[in-house]
């Protein structure tokens with residue numbers, strides 16, 4: 017304590033005098049402050065490390081992330097903020113490997129390219145939509161260290177259409193998809209999968225179980241055939257939104273929650289905290305999420321409301337607002353490239 021307090025006083029004194037040596041003098045203080053922040057963060061998120069070496073390694077990553085986040089927010093040249101969250105002790109590479117899980121099918125699917133889009137001729141879309149306010153969205157879930165985003169995305173869209181057709185909002189089982197939708201080796205549980213294949217499974221299985229009867233474990237498991245047969249909700253089909261067309265996506269989202277695919281690989285996505293996200297991001301789709309609304313902010317910036325599956329410490333209580341109607345046809349982070357929704 018004493019040396020850091022001293023170095024702080026020294027630093028203030030030196031800065032008052034305009035002496036640059038302050039920078040060097042404050043280094044141990046910054047280190048101690050960062051360490052305290054890391055300790056507090058560990059308590060908050062219940063993080064325990066195997067040994068001191070691991071803790072030291074994680075602290076370094078934590079500090080680097082924290083400094084980068086603070087630098088980004090200080091620069092203030094984007095309409096959104098980053099923040100420390102549950103993922104602050106992971107490098108971006110680790111985070112991407114453990115958390116995403118969108119996997120395009122290995123075989124090209126020509127027949128689905130020209131599929132029927134039932135919202136094609138919708139001409140009146142409301143200026144804004146929020147399916148949360150309409151009671152069609154369950155609370156934000158957490159996929160954990162498992163690449164099962166595809167299951168969360170498909171389930172959120174299925175929960176949406178179920179509420180719209182039955183007026184009942186029920187939480188449905190991602191784990192059933194992780195465990196049971198493994199035939200043919202397209203969807204691979206925690207190793208990744210594809211939302212349209214999840215819809216196909218739900219159709220073929222004649223429904224999907226409740227979250228409460230087939231709860232989430234964040235790990236690959238053996239399919240529980242008995243629970244999987246307890247269909248709590250059904251869908252009759254699914255349709256693709258014409259790709260690279262945000263106007264088409266708007267027509268769909270105006271009518272129901274829609275599974276969308278994005279490139280969520282950037283550092284700024286890992287630590288997104290609030291505001292309208294404007295990138296940077298690419299179009300290497302690696303994450304499945306759900307568009308549950310759209311609107312524009314006070315400055316007229318249009319955005320999509322997107323439900324993620326990384327718990328509520330990330331983003332705006334687990335949601336992200338992503339800029340909408342950008343010049344590039346593929347949409348921000350490729351959001352218009354590969355979207356689909358179930359029908360009932």
Ligand SMILES: *[C@@H]1O[C@H](CO)[C@@H](O)[C@H](O)[C@H]1NC(C)=O
Nearest residue numbers: 131132133134135136137138
């Ligand atoms: C939209 O309208 C066109 C022209 O009337 C029609 O051919 C097409 O089938 C309609 N699409 C849908 C999805 O209803």
Ligand SMILES: *[C@@H]1O[C@H](CO)[C@@H](O)[C@H](O)[C@H]1NC(C)=O
Nearest residue numbers: 095096291292313314315317
């Ligand atoms: C609108 O723009 C101003 C000026 O750039 C900015 O300070 C403010 O935070 C913005 N408001 C929103 C809601 O983004």
